[in-house]
Amino acid sequence: MPSIAPFSLPGKFYRGNIHTHSTLSDGLLEPQQVMEAYKDAGYDFLSLTDHFVSHFDWPVADTREFRSASFTTIIGAELHAPENSVGEIWHILAVGLPLDFAPASENEDGVALAKRAQEAGAFVGIAHPLWSQLSIEDGLALSFADAVEVYNHGCAVENDRGDGFYLLDQLLNKDLKMSAFATDDAHFSSFDNDAFGGWVQVKSESLDPDSLLAALKAGHYYGSTGPVFQDVQIDGNQLHVECSPVNAIIAQGGLSRSVVKKGQSITSATLDISLLVEPKKTGWHPVSPSDWFRITILDDSGYRAWTNPIW
Numbered sequence: 251m252p253s254i255a256p257f258s259l260p261g262k263f264y265r266g267n268i269h270t271h272s273t274l275s276d277g278l279l280e281p282q283q284v285m286e287a288y289k290d291a292g293y294d295f296l297s298l299t300d301h302f303v304s305h306f307d308w309p310v311a312d313t314r315e316f317r318s319a320s321f322t323t324i325i326g327a328e329l330h331a332p333e334n335s336v337g338e339i340w341h342i343l344a345v346g347l348p349l350d351f352a353p354a355s356e357n358e359d360g361v362a363l364a365k366r367a368q369e370a371g372a373f374v375g376i377a378h379p380l381w382s383q384l385s386i387e388d389g390l391a392l393s394f395a396d397a398v399e400v401y402n403h404g405c406a407v408e409n410d411r412g413d414g415f416y417l418l419d420q421l422l423n424k425d426l427k428m429s430a431f432a433t434d435d436a437h438f439s440s441f442d443n444d445a446f447g448g449w450v451q452v453k454s455e456s457l458d459p460d461s462l463l464a465a466l467k468a469g470h471y472y473g474s475t476g477p478v479f480q481d482v483q484i485d486g487n488q489l490h491v492e493c494s495p496v497n498a499i500i501a502q503g504g505l506s507r508s509v510v511k512k513g514q515s516i517t518s519a520t521l522d523i524s525l526l527v528e529p530k531k532t533g534w535h536p537v538s539p540s541d542w543f544r545i546t547i548l549d550d551s552g553y554r555a556w557t558n559p560i561w
């Protein structure tokens with residue numbers, strides 16, 4: 251069976267975190283300590299995304315001095331402006347910002363600010379939808395965004411609101427072609443132990459910030475809290491997945507049905523996805539076809555990894 255992107259593409263997977271805070275906003279570690287922590291934990295790259303607000307003097311962290319042959323950084327920030335559908339400020343991730351990205355003006359709302367960041371070259375991600383209680387209307391207002399943060403480890407450990415799939419899947423069902431990234435959103439609170447709990451694996455030809463950024467925008471990555479995808483192949487309605495040892499390999503479409511292989515420490519599955527992509531009736535339950543599906547792998551410890559949506 252032929253492999254699909256990003257597994258079919260040249261290069262290798264680089265592990266990175268694209269949502270992190272430091273003392274430039276409300277994180278507890280200095281930027282240099284943050285960089286050392288991720289290097290020591292085996293990461294290949296990091297985007298330091300401090301809160302871009304006047305309270306912290308509009309930080310866009312210049313992390314270029316921390317780049318080396320084996321570790322790099324992407325310039326970024328977490329953007330804030332009024333006002334989402336529940337009346338709170340937006341949290342919007344912008345990875346790949348210019349260092350001179352101008353502060354938000356008084357009358358610039360979250361949608362305009364996110365658009366300006368994307369036009370300046372950034373990968374724009376809708377941050378922690380469940381923590382922010384974002385509605386489908388909020389997602390549609392940011393229909394131009396590149397991606398949804400589907401797992402935020404900091405929110406998961408803070409108040410069990412780390413999920414973003416509820417919003418992503420609804421937006422995919424509206425034909426919005428967004429990708430799905432995982433982060434830890436670490437502030438390095440020792441109480442929460444919020445670092446290193448979620449990351450992205452980005453397929454790139456080199457550890458070059460521009461190359462990594464282009465791969466993020468193209469959706470050439472997957473998110474994980476532990477397991478590793480080795481290959482995904484598709485031939486007609488046959489799907490083949492290879493991965494690190496897991497207990498479930500699941501393909502989910504835009505409706506209630508899914509196809510699953512379960513076992514103990516399985517490292518591959520061949521699944522028939524016709525249930526997801528063709529109209530069918532399973533027993534008494536009619537199922538409409540979906541234009542997309544995605545794959546989840548789940549290991550023995552409950553750690554998960556997720557491909558981007560496959561259209």
Ligand SMILES: [Zn+2]
Pocket residue numbers: 328341377378
């Ligand atoms: Zn946030």
Ligand SMILES: [Zn+2]
Pocket residue numbers: 269270271328435
């Ligand atoms: Zn954050």
